[in-house]
Amino acid sequence: MRRVRLLVLGMLSLSLAAPGYASRPATDSAATPRSPVAAELRATLAAQPRGDLQRGKALHQSLMCAACHGETGVAPTGNWSSLAGQRAAYTYKSLLDYQRGDRHEDDRANLMAVVVRDMTRQDMADVADYYASLPPPPAAAPKLTGETRRHIEQLVRRGDPARLLTPCASCHGASGQGGNNETPALAGQSVGSLAQTLHDYRSGRRVTDANQGMRQFAQRLTPDEIEALAKYYASLSGKRR
């Protein structure tokens, strides 16, 4: 019994010193992306430092985040995601994923890998909390009508039991405001950015979802559904939490 407790303590201290979500050497960027192990991820997120908003704002400047993600964290084009109002745990985890070398699904990810290389975990927490503190992106004009709209609202609220699809809202919130842990807010994201992300999960190019949650979901969507879902979430306004 005592041995077991020691072992547990040992594992705990190990995970505190170097949480399971360890970075790879920077030279190893071409390595095969890994999926997170859920327990490791939980421990890592639990150890996320408290962010300093002023430092976060300064890093947003000096790391040139605004070039793609917009000066106020609202992306000026559909190529990149908006970060304003995003859940800090998601931003923090994403930055770690880039640094671990687990995301090179597209040209965006390759660029991010360059930007995060020298960031400390404190830096990541600072920018994550800074973005979380900004007003979320505004809602785009609704683009869905008629049958498509009804179908997508059904998917979001009720899922599709026939395809074993859980409702999007059960994790991402009733109004796309994000959920527990690292589950991101989707409201107000641009159509292009969200659709690209779903396609990356669908094709398996992106593998950084715990328990393959998003891959299993996206693989059962049609390309038309992905496009419509992206339009749906773009038209929602992110609520402050």
Added chain:
Amino acid sequence: MGPLMKSPFTRSPLFKPLLLAAAIAVLTAWLTPAQAAQPTGAAMAHTCAGCHGTQGKLGRVEFVPLAGMAETEFKRAMLDFRAGKRASTLMGHVANGFSDSEIDAMARYFASVK
């Protein structure tokens, strides 16, 4: 003599300095780069195309597509780059080559591209 010369204003001791100031203002405006011959919005926008795509239309994600960008967004970015308020790899250098009214003209051009 026109009615202006008889007005109380023209008799004011401030009239001569004011006239001089107005003349200087006109001359300065004429001489400042903003008032010098200005390339068209399209001509200036074409210098961006090597990175930002022909007419600002770009299929790649590393650089920002400029076609259809809101005028205010474009102007704020360029003015901030020029003032050094926004970090960049080289956009600060490039923005330095354009006056306010030229940035306005480029903004109108890109906003008009469908």
Added chain:
Amino acid sequence: MLKRREFLQAGAALFCAAALPARATGATQAGAGHVVVIGGGVGGATAAKYLKLANPALRVTLIEANRTYIRPYGSSEVLTGHVGMDDLNVSYDALRSRYGIEFLFDRVVGFDPARRRVRTAGKRDIAYDKLIVSPGISLQYQAIPGYSEAAAASRAPSGWIPGPQTALLARQLQAMRPGGRFVIVAPPSPYRCPPGPYERAALVTEWLARHNPTAKVIIVDPKDSFVTDAGMQLGWHRLYGYNIPADYLKDMPADVVNSGRPAPIEWLRAKDGGTPRGIDSAALRVATDAGWIKADVLNVIPPMRAGKLAFDMGLTDAGGWCPVERRTFESTAHEHVFVIGDASIADAMPKSGFSANTQAKVTAQAVVNQLAGREPGEPIWENTCYALAGSDYGLFVADVFRLKDGKIAQISGQRYLPLDASKTRIRLAARYQQAWLKTFTEDCFA
């Protein structure tokens, strides 16, 4: 190829016999006409595309000797295997199908400026209203005693115009003996792609560190400075332990300290005796003021001047480049003929692809305006050259140019990546260089 006089006569004789009307199309429609572009490199391709963008009613014919373009920018990456020779190929299909540009894959062998006609090797006689020539550069192999085109093709390649010499140089690098010396002979100014020889040196040094770690790169240079020299040397210092010369050291960040140990890259400047005086291509060595430099692989980038066609057409001056009226790049030698790109004399503008691209746009608009009876607009040009000190270490030069007192002047101030730039900015510049190779090719050719 004919001598220049024969070249012009070949055109004249033919056109007299043909006795065709002087104007190409009669330009019945306001602003319409036939513009012929010679040379399908960056300048010519961009000019043809932007002519059609400005006025789709214009008839545009592009005459080019080769069916596929081999891009020179980024071609040093072939040496290190980062890209293959095939990756340099650029198709003309998009220009043809998307913009309706007519292509003639042929060589120009005759020119009659009085009657506005050109003649091709394939015996086509083509009349133009306006002619844009983008002849590029020619390499003066024979300008260095002992060097020749034959030597470049077999023993000591230049690889400055990409092609078989590039592939040969790549094979020589890969086969170099352990601890061998890769010697680059840099050209005198002006030349195409000012940071290019030094970027090539950097990429080869980086490759050797991995595959031939005791080998060495030596640059033999007739100059004392080059574009981005401070930033490039700082990159070499950080990445390869290069020792920075004393005169550059004073402007470097405080943490820069030379080790004094032999470094895998060395820059032998004119003031250090680096001026190349001759090449012994059999023994692979370069004669310099500092003595013979022995090479295992010898890459000679010879002096340059305008492309041969520019000489044949009588567009060059005594210095070997093409004088132009700066606002439009209309040749001062022939009316209705415009010379753009590396071959033109453009004052402060470097001889680069980006320069040729923005010159092409200004000239295309000026030609469209002339044909429509309008004044040429106010010109503006730009140049952005990215360069690598390593595959993850980017540099750049960025300029905006305007017309000032009849000359082209840089008006945007600071040109280079500052020496105190952050690591992120340096790495992003390298990433952007890779992206730029693609976006730039699209703006010129698609």
